[in-house]
Amino acid sequence: MKITTSPTRLKSLILVAGLAGLTACAPGANLQFYKEAGSVLNRGNFGNSNMNNHLIQTGQLDYAVNLANRFEAEVPSTINFGFNEATLDAEARRVLTQQANWIRQFPEIQFRVYGHTDLVGGDAYNRRLGLRRAQAVVNFFVAQGISRSRLEAVSSLGESQPLVQTQDRERRNRRTVTGVSGFVQSNPAVLNGKYAQIVWREYLTSAEPARVVERADAEGQGG
Template sequence: MFKHTILLVLLVAVTGCAREVGSNRKSRENFGVASANNTAVHRGERDYVVALGKRFAKEVPTTINFAFNSARLDGQARAILDRQADWINQFPEVRFTVYGHTDAVGSNGYNRALGQRRANATVRYLVSKGIDRRRLQAVVSFGETRPVIDTPDRERRNRRTVTEVSGFLKRHQTLDGRYAAIIDRDYVESAVAQTTLTQAPEQQTITDN
């Protein structure tokens, strides 16, 4: 009996030592998530696409709107596309997708075709501004299926195209340097040295008269 008790104690001790001191399930899970995120960042391309997409949406309007049953670009649409083209031309390795949309008036088939004409018109204009057509090769029409405003009536905000970052032409070594610097630029520029020290007020010297 005494021998069995000693063996049981030793077994518990060995089993306990097999687990790292101070470890717990939550910390191991957090470490795993951090490691996966770190790997994804170093792998790069997917994260660069997401980050550049956010920058694009932050720095230029991504959406233009259309008149009812029309794929014609009005002056406001062309002005927005000029801004998009200026941004896109800064990143010659990046691909973009243009999504065409309509409102809910009309048949699904007609609206899908109309959304495609709007996307094509947007792409043609961007190409006219010097953007390589190969960078805009994915042109998609969602027709009436993804409204901004859910209504069966005419709605200008639903009659639109949306331009988004979709990837890179090919894998570039510059992704690990140049694009990292671009993406991190906001963080670097927002870093302002601060101090918690304040200058103490000058003490008045008291003298006897």
């Protein structure tokens, strides 16, 4: 008995046989054709945001550390001073304005300002001088509208952490360094369902022009 096949049916059979042969012969063949629609899009990353929040809430990830790294990456953290001075020059005020604009975006975070000196002079005197420099920075931030309760001026590390090892005058050693120190007491867990608010607030703030408040340095001339 002779069996006849229409040209359309013959093409279909050839196509199916070809696909079956490719699937059987090709190692690592893509089998997504046989899976549910959309499964190829899920690479296992959909839960990362929830995982990050979980790690923060359980103490396995320190959000303050992440913010500290971000602060270091996005704004200059250091300013410099003239010899035996604690006054802020124009360049220092420019950098501190950038720092203040960044700090205002995160009212849940506390900041610490460390004062440093070069190696010229006695250690006790340099500690007092470094503290005056840190206090000058804190006063500038307060004048920019940042709450003093979120700021801390730390007694100078003096001669213990110079950037440049020299007994001579060195401007790079005469500096303050601003950094994240932790959370405001009333906001110990900033990601407790509120991180989206912070992101939105930061987005809106980024569109505002930078504020610059000129004022006389409350510390006056350094000793």
